[in-house]
Amino acid sequence: xxxxxxxxxxxxxxxxxxxxxxxxxxxxxxxxxxxxxxxxxxxxxxxxxxxxxxxxxxxxxxxxxxxxxxxxxxxxxxxxxxxxxxxxxxxxxxxxxxxxxxxxxxxxxxxxxxxxxxxxxxxxxxxxxxxxxxxxxxxxxxxxxxxxxxxxxxxxxxxxxxxxxxxxxxxxxxxxxxxxxxxxxxxxxxxxxxxxxxxxxxxxxxxxxxxxxxxxxxxxxxxxxxxxxxxxxxxxxxxxxxxxxxxxxxxxxxxxxxxxxxxxxxxxxxxxxxxxxxxxxxxxxxxxxxxxxxxxxxxxxxxxxxxxxxxxxxxxxxxxxxxxxxxxxxxxxxxxxxxxxxxxxxxxxxxxxxxxxxxxxxxxxxxxxxxxxxxxxxxxxxxxxxxxxxxxxxxxxxxxxxxxxxxxxxxxxxxxxxxxxxxxxxxxxxxxxxxxxxxxxxxxxxxxxxxxxxxxxxxxxxxxxxxxx
Amino acid sequence: xxxxxxxxxxxxxxxxxxxxxxxxxxxxxxxxxxxxxxxxxxxxxxxxxxxxxxxxxxxxxxxxxxxxxxxxxxxxxxxxxxxxxxxxxxxxxxxxxxxxxxxxxxxxxxxxxxxxxxxxxxxxxxxxxxxxxxxxxxxxxxxxxxxxxxxxxxxxxxxxxxxxxxxxxxxxxxxxxxx
Numbered sequence: 001x002x003x004x005x006x007x008x009x010x011x012x013x014x015x016x017x018x019x020x021x022x023x024x025x026x027x028x029x030x031x032x033x034x035x036x037x038x039x040x041x042x043x044x045x046x047x048x049x050x051x052x053x054x055x056x057x058x059x060x061x062x063x064x065x066x067x068x069x070x071x072x073x074x075x076x077x078x079x080x081x082x083x084x085x086x087x088x089x090x091x092x093x094x095x096x097x098x099x100x101x102x103x104x105x106x107x108x109x110x111x112x113x114x115x116x117x118x119x120x121x122x123x124x125x126x127x128x129x130x131x132x133x134x135x136x137x138x139x140x141x142x143x144x145x146x147x148x149x150x151x152x153x154x155x156x157x158x159x160x161x162x163x164x165x166x167x168x169x170x171x172x173x174x175x176x177x178x179x180x181x182x183x184x185x186x187x188x189x190x191x192x193x194x195x196x197x198x199x200x201x202x203x204x205x206x207x208x209x210x211x212x213x214x215x216x217x218x219x220x221x222x223x224x225x226x227x228x229x230x231x232x233x234x235x236x237x238x239x240x241x242x243x244x245x246x247x248x249x250x251x252x253x254x255x256x257x258x259x260x261x262x263x264x265x266x267x268x269x270x271x272x273x274x275x276x277x278x279x280x281x282x283x284x285x286x287x288x289x290x291x292x293x294x295x296x297x298x299x300x301x302x303x304x305x306x307x308x309x310x311x312x313x314x315x316x317x318x319x320x321x322x323x324x325x326x327x328x329x330x331x332x333x334x335x336x337x338x339x340x341x342x343x344x345x346x347x348x349x350x351x352x353x354x355x356x357x358x359x360x361x362x363x364x365x366x367x368x369x370x371x372x373x374x375x376x377x378x379x380x381x382x383x384x385x386x387x388x389x390x391x392x393x394x395x396x397x398x399x400x401x402x403x404x405x406x407x408x409x410x411x412x413x414x415x416x417x418x419x420x421x422x423x424x425x426x427x428x429x430x431x432x433x434x435x436x437x438x439x440x441x442x443x444x445x446x447x448x449x450x451x452x453x454x455x456x457x458x459x460x461x462x463x464x465x466x467x468x469x
Numbered sequence: 470x471x472x473x474x475x476x477x478x479x480x481x482x483x484x485x486x487x488x489x490x491x492x493x494x495x496x497x498x499x500x501x502x503x504x505x506x507x508x509x510x511x512x513x514x515x516x517x518x519x520x521x522x523x524x525x526x527x528x529x530x531x532x533x534x535x536x537x538x539x540x541x542x543x544x545x546x547x548x549x550x551x552x553x554x555x556x557x558x559x560x561x562x563x564x565x566x567x568x569x570x571x572x573x574x575x576x577x578x579x580x581x582x583x584x585x586x587x588x589x590x591x592x593x594x595x596x597x598x599x600x601x602x603x604x605x606x607x608x609x610x611x612x613x614x615x616x617x618x619x620x621x622x623x624x625x626x627x628x629x630x631x632x633x634x635x636x637x638x639x640x641x642x643x644x645x646x647x648x
Contacts, residue, residue, distance in 0.1 A: 006604040009585040013502045016511060020497045023515040027522025028490060374552065378524070 076115055079126055082167050083176045088124060090245035091117050098211060106204045108132050111196060114174075118189075118212035120243035121181040121281065122299050125210060129199060130172040136200025143173050146197040158182035159192075180281045180299065186241070186248075189213035217241040217248075220303075226461040231316055232256030232291070235264075237463060240303055247303040249277070251296060257338065258292040259319030262458075267300070269307040275300050311462040317455035324446045326389060336449040339363070343447050350440060353430040355386070357411075357445070361421040364452065373418060376452070380413045384425055385446040388435050392444055405436045478535035489526055492538065499606070500546055506589060506601055507550035521549045543606065544616045547598055554594070588638040596631030599624055 076097050080088025091097050103112035113127040143166050149159035162179040196206040222237040234254040241248040253262050267275040280298035323334045335342040341363040349356045391406040408427045416422040429438050480488035504517035525545050602608045614621040
C-alpha cells in the first residue's frame with residue numbers, strides 16, 4: 001500500500017456535487033442567521049458607500065434534465081444553461097426572452113447587454129464585459145460591479161437583492177444578474193434604467209435602459225388562513241400568480257412576537273409533486289392590534305394546471321428579545337421573556353485585560369447530550385455581549401451589533417460543570433472589538449436566549465385550489 | 470494561484486461570504502470525502518459539510534494567518550465528523566452505498582479500493598485522522614501535529630500503528646476473498 005493506492009481508493013468515494021454545494025450553502029445561510037455575520041453586514045455597509053457586487057467565477061454544473069430541455073432551445077438558451085438557470089432555458093424554449101444588443105465603452109471597457117426576461121416576479125439580465133476589466137483591481141477571474149437601478153444611490157435601492165454569476169468566455173466574461181421585482185403591483189412591461197458606476201474599480205459610468213415584458217399572469221386567489229395559536233402566529237395565503245416558467249406565492253404572516261421567522265420550506269400537490277420557493281420580497285409591514293403583519297411574495301416552482309390542492313410545510317424560528325443587566329453587581333439572575341430559561345450569574349471578575357463571568361444556565365432539559373452541550377458551548381461564545389450602557393439604544397434593531405468601540409460581542413467559553421450547566425466566559429477587553437474607557441459599572445451584560453430554542457416544524461396545512469375555467 | 474487564494478482567505482476573514490464560499494467550493498471533493506471517511510454515509514457526510522461550513526464561517530474572524538486556512542478548515546471538518554460519529558455510535562456498511570452510487574462502467578480497482586476503505590474504517594479515530602492527513606492530504610508530520618494538536622512524535626506513532634493495522638486488516642480481507 002502506498003499513497004497513490006490510498007488516494008485512488010479514497011477517490012472512489014462518489015461526491016454528489018450539487019448536494020455538497022447545497023450543504024455549503026445551508027451552512028452559510030445558517031451562519032447568516034447567527035450572530036457573527038451580522039457584524040459583517042454592518043462592516044460591509046459602512047465600508048462601501050455603494051453596493052459592491054462581488055462576483056466570483058465558479059465552475060457551473062449542468063443539470064441533466066436541463067440538457068434534455070436544451071435540445072430544443074434556441075441559441076439564447078445555451079447562455080442560460082451555462083448559468084444553470086432552468087427558468088431561463090424554459091423561457092427561451094417558449095421564445096419569451098427579450099434579446100438585447102446594447103453596448104457601451106467607457107475607459108476602455110466594453111459592457112454589452114445581451115438579454116432580459118421577466119417571469120412572474122423574477123427578473124434576469126445577461127451581458128458581456130470584455131477582458132479589459134482584468135486591468136482593474138480585482139484578481140483575474142473576478143468581476144465586481146458597483147451599480148444602481150432607477151437612479152437610486154448606494155444601498156438604498158430596492159433592486160439590489162440581486163444574485164449574480166459570471167462565466168469566463170473568449171475575450172471576456174458573460175454575466176447574469178437576477179433579482180425579484182420589488183414593488184407590489186407586477187406590470188406587464190416596464191423599462192429599468194441601470195447605472196454601472198464602476199467595474200473592478202474602473203470608473204464608468206455605463207448607462208442602459210433595459211426593457212422588460214411578460215404576458216399577463218394568471219392569478220389564483222386563495223384567501224385561506226392557517227392559525228397556530230399556541231405559537232402565536234398565523235399565515236394567510238393570498239394568491240398564486242402563474243407566469244410562463246414560474247409561479248409566485250403571496251402570503252401574509254401575523255406574529256405576536258416581532259422577529260419570529262416563518263419560512264415555508266416547500267409545498268406538495270395532490271399528486272405528490274414538490275414545489276420549492278426562492279427568496280422573497282417583503283411587500284409591506286405593519287404593527288396592528290393582533291400583532292406584527294408582514295406580506296411576502298416568493299417565486300416558486302411553476303404550479304401545474306391540473307392540481308386540486310397544495311399542502312404547505314412551514315417552519316417557525318422563535319425570536320426572544322435580548323435581556324440585559326448592568327454589571328454594577330457581581331450576582332444576578334436574568335430570565336427569558338418568552339421561554340422558561342434563565343441565566344444565573346455567580347461572579348464577575350476583572351483580571352487585567354480580561355473579564356471573567358461565571359454563570360449557570362437554568363431551564364435547560366436535563367441530561368443534555370454531549371453534542372448538544374458542545375453546541376451550547378459554542379453558541380455561548382457569541383450569545384453574551386458586553387455593551388457600553390450609553391450605547392445600548394444605538395444598536396440598530398434591523399442589524400443588531402454593538403456599536404464599534406463600545407461593545408464586546410465575543411467571548412471564550414469554558415464548561416465548569418455539566419450537571420449544573422455551569423460555564424465561565426472570558427471577554428478580551430483589549431481585542432479588536434472592545435469598549436473604550438471600560439468601566440464595569442458602565443457596562444451592560446446582554447444575553448440572548450433565542451438560540452436555545454430549536455426552530456419548530458409547524459403542522460402542514462392543505463389548501464383546496466379553486467377550479468380554473 | 471497561491472496569492473489568489475490568500476487574497477480570498479483575507480477577504481473571507483473580513484467577512485466576505487462570497488470569498489468564503491468560493492474557498493470551500495474549491496475543495497468540496499476533499500472536504501466531502503474526508504467527512505465520508507469518518508461517517509460512511511452520504512446524509513451524515515453532507516451534515517458534516519454543512520456544520521463545518523457553518524462553524525468555519527462563524528469563527529473565521531479568529532483565523533490570524535491566512536496561510537493556515539486549509540489546515541484550520543480541515544481540523545473543523547475532522548472535529549465535526551468526530552461529533553457525528555460520537556452521536557451515532559452505529560456502524561453503517563460502507564460498501565453498499567458506494568457500490569450503489571458508482572458510475573456504471575466497470576472498474577477493476579473498485580474491489581481493492583473498497584477493501585482499503587473498509588480497512589481505514591476499522592482504524593481507531595486518531596490513527597485514521599493521521600493516515601488520512603498523511604496519505605490523502607499529503608500533509609507533513611509537522612502540519613499533522615498542528616492540525617491534531619499533538620506532538621510530532623505522537624503523529625509518527627499513530628502513523629506507524631495505523632499503517633500496521635491497515636496492513637493487517639487489508640491482508641485479512643484479501644485472505645478472505647481468496648480463501
